Amino acid sequence: MRSDLFRRTTCPSSPATRFVLFPSLLLLLHLLSSTAADAPTAYDELLEYDFPVGLLPKGVTGYELDKSTGEFKAYLKETCSFKIEGYNIKYKTTISGVIEKGRLKNLKGINVKILVVWLNIVEVSRHGDQIDFSVGIMAAGFGVSNFLESPQCGCGFDCNNMFLEKVLTSSY
Known part of the structure; x- marks a missing residue:
């Protein structure tokens, strides 16, 4: 029974969670690449x-x-x-x-x-x-x-x- 409880509390991979995480990752990557590209020469x-x-x-x-x-x-x-x-x-x-x-x-x-x-x-x-x-x-x-x-x-x-x-x- 304990192992079943452990499985439920780890990072859920429901479609709703993936829907939120994926755009957040894209936004972070965009911000990182645009600041490097905007750095003055x-x-x-x-x-x-x-x-x-x-x-x-x-x-x-x-x-x-x-x-x-x-x-x-x-x-x-x-x-x-x-x-x-x-x-x-x-x-x-x-x-x-x-x-x-x-x-x-x-x-x-x-x-x-x-x-x-x-x-x-x-x-x-x-x-x-x-x-x-x-x-x-x-x-x-x-x-x-x-x-x-x-x-x-x-x-x-x-x-x-x-x-x-x-x-x-x-x-x-």
Whole structure:
């Protein structure tokens, strides 16, 4: 008789119970997947601090940001190099620094080749429609409109012409 009582008090599997549990599970799964999908990206965070997305190349795999201090890290799958406006640029797999409205400082992981020397870009600041890149001893300014899209590793912003050049030179 005791075993019969035990069977009745365990989780009932009547159709009414399944009817309530199944939609609840679906709702929970939907909430979990939508919060992961709605999480801001590193590119969204740049916009939040008044920077264009093109300061980071395509392919950022993740990032960390401490909103209280502004300390951040952005991650790429591999080292990323390309040429912009005659400058060779290289991003390491981890880019770090401190972000605040209109200013990225204490940067590590972004280099620019000037003449024959690779220098670290240590600060990026925005002044209206101008973005200034500083290597400490020198700075160069560019229009914000140059960075509205993210550059692509290997070809920067000029991937169509690069592809065309490769096709034309390899066909001979």
